[in-house]
Amino acid sequence: MTQTRLYFTTGKIESVSIFAALEAAFEDEGLPIAVIEVDEDKDIHEVSLYADGDVDMVETRLKDVLAELSLPKQIEREALPDIDWVAHSLEELKPVRAGRFFVHGAHDRRKRHSGELAIEIEAGLAFGTGHHGTTAGCLEMLERVVRREHPRNALDLGTGSAVLAIAIVKLAHIPVLATDIDPVAVRVAAANARLNHVKALVETATAPGFHHPIFGKRAPFDLIVANILARPLMRLAPQMADHIALGGSIVLSGILERQRDAVVSAYVGQNFRHVRTLHREGWVTIHLKH
Structure with a gap:
């Protein structure tokens, strides 16, 4: 199903409280929420909420949450293509060797060399x-x-x-x-x-x-x-x-x-x-x- 990304920018301190409030507000729907740092020197962080279905309703609820925090924001929209991003990431993600370590996804388990310390991390859980x-x-x-x-x-x-x-x-x-x-x-x-x-x-x-x-x-x-x-x-x-x-x-x-x-x-x-x-x-x- 095609998703729409609702996003806005804010400061780091605000982003922490906003993330917590959005996580609580949209917990039942399980809508993905993300915060990324855009510019460290200028303290610009981008908060994204990924919606499907009735995007207008989700945006209204998003604005309500921000209003309750007294942090109104200009919300932008981005329509995302219907792609299995986890599968796509796995196709692009190659294993990494650093010292004795071999960091890989499940699809590369067989590429481990003898004596390496393997760490399996999936792209879908990539922090x-x-x-x-x-x-x-x-x-x-x-x-x-x-x-x-x-x-x-x-x-x-x-x-x-x-x-x-x-x-x-x-x-x-x-x-x-x-x-x-x-x-x-x-x-x-x-x-x-x-x-x-x-x-x-x-x-x-x-x-x-x-x-x-x-x-x-x-x-x-x-x-x-x-x-x-x-x-x-x-x-x-x-x-x-x-x-x-x-x-x-x-x-x-x-x-x-x-x-x-x-x-x-x-x-x-x-x-x-x-x-x-x-x-x-x-x-x-x-x-x-x-």
């Missing part, structure tokens, strides 16, 4: 498939850090699909806390942990920043990985320092090459020491120790 330079860079860096430091307690902050949490478990066989601000991402993370047979060691939680009580129960961490964005990572530097064990490591990504120095400075100011920067496809992955 980070390993194909972005930041995720692949994190996988390479994590392999080096875990091999040298043998952490015993790890955190994947902003876990998305849980690719990195799964990677840590496959490398070190240790418990990993995987958190995200997005409850949909957390559900996907838990599903992927089960799919990769590491659910017993991956604990998932919906948690913005470090304000959830679960961090107090699980900290300090020997290893923290956070593939988010440069500005949030800089703001989180003091809390990272509070939750990392003495001598522990953090691996940061989601950082453009031009943003590297500012991020490193923020963490050096919290008594972290820069160890290594890995460059990949215009992005950097940074390893620091406390």
Whole structure:
């Protein structure tokens, strides 16, 4: 069935409350909702609601939700072609090799090489498939850090699909806390942990920043990985320092090459020491120790 995308732009803080309100309002229909960052520097985020059937009614309800939040928006429409996007994505999505890791969909299970650490992530549940330079860079860096430091307690902050949490478990066989601000991402993370047979060691939680009580129960961490964005990572530097064990490591990504120095400075100011920067496809992955 042909879908129509109803969309508008807003700021990041507003997008979080709007997403939660729309998820509650359209829970019974199960209409897909998405938020993407359009411009980090200008704080522009695009919120999309995918409707079928009576699109006018859905748009009216959407406007009502925004009115209740006192956040009226100019809503645009885009008619989408009748395509099985999951199948289409799988056709285009090739497996990724990063270090010893092989990140793939179900259709590429047979392409695994002997000795590789396979992580299966479906395109239809893609909150980070390993194909972005930041995720692949994190996988390479994590392999080096875990091999040298043998952490015993790890955190994947902003876990998305849980690719990195799964990677840590496959490398070190240790418990990993995987958190995200997005409850949909957390559900996907838990599903992927089960799919990769590491659910017993991956604990998932919906948690913005470090304000959830679960961090107090699980900290300090020997290893923290956070593939988010440069500005949030800089703001989180003091809390990272509070939750990392003495001598522990953090691996940061989601950082453009031009943003590297500012991020490193923020963490050096919290008594972290820069160890290594890995460059990949215009992005950097940074390893620091406390």
